[in-house]
Amino acid sequence: MFHKEGQKIIIITFFIVVAAILAAQFYIDVEWVRYIVQIAALVILVAILQFFRNPKRLVTPTFDDILAPVDGKVVVIEEVDEPEYFKERKRQVSIFMSPVNVHVTRYPASGTITYSKYHPGKYLVAWHPKSSTENERTTVVLHTPKFGEIGYRQIAGALARRIVNYAEEGEQVTQGQDAGFIKFGSRVDLLLPLDCNITVKLGQKVTGAKTCIASIRKQDE
Known part of the structure; x- marks a missing residue:
């Protein structure tokens, strides 16, 4: 579950990462360089996702x-x-x-x-x-x-x-x-x-x- 404040950033990052992975696949001939670019793009996406995570917390309210x-x-x-x-x-x-x-x-x-x-x-x-x-x-x-x-x-x-x-x-x-x-x-x-x-x-x-x-x-x- 992700916080609503991160929805726009997550969507934009997702499309940028997909574009970067595809561009690397078609335009970078050196295999190890291509892999580094694609892995780096995925790491960025995962970092954004984990930052905006919103774990559900069940609370029993207390005034004390x-x-x-x-x-x-x-x-x-x-x-x-x-x-x-x-x-x-x-x-x-x-x-x-x-x-x-x-x-x-x-x-x-x-x-x-x-x-x-x-x-x-x-x-x-x-x-x-x-x-x-x-x-x-x-x-x-x-x-x-x-x-x-x-x-x-x-x-x-x-x-x-x-x-x-x-x-x-x-x-x-x-x-x-x-x-x-x-x-x-x-x-x-x-x-x-x-x-x-x-x-x-x-x-x-x-x-x-x-x-x-x-x-x-x-x-x-």
Whole structure:
């Protein structure tokens, strides 16, 4: 299953690859060169297909947990001053996606979208400390029943040139639902309350709509 944001690119790439294979077959006389061109064309097609894959994730929504919005690796867990919307300190958990990860963004919690804004910007590498505030990005805030307002940012990386964000203010959304897509390498920051219990560690690999990132802190902790 492939994401709808990749349909046009997949179709164009398919026809280019077929044309390249046929052209190599008829116009390249040196056999080993012909094979290299044809194999390279197929590798490109496979790479595009795997990038836009959209595996089905069955989610049983819960108000007690915040789930990973994307597949990737946890690269930041820290307290930050959030200046755009919250204007207060938040717990930030950042997930870096390499080009081989699934790049579908999924809502980390169920709730009502209270803020959704796109920001044009730079294309620093996604793990750069200033990428959260200077790169092309979107900021989305959800009001949830138990965590209050939480936020997440889709951040373009050095290769990404288009962020797709489906969140609209006032919309009711469900945990695990498709929230958008980031093309070709990127990062997502979660902005969470200071008193929530972070359940992941730095360097941990997470799976979108499956891995629990944070939970309601127990009263006796």
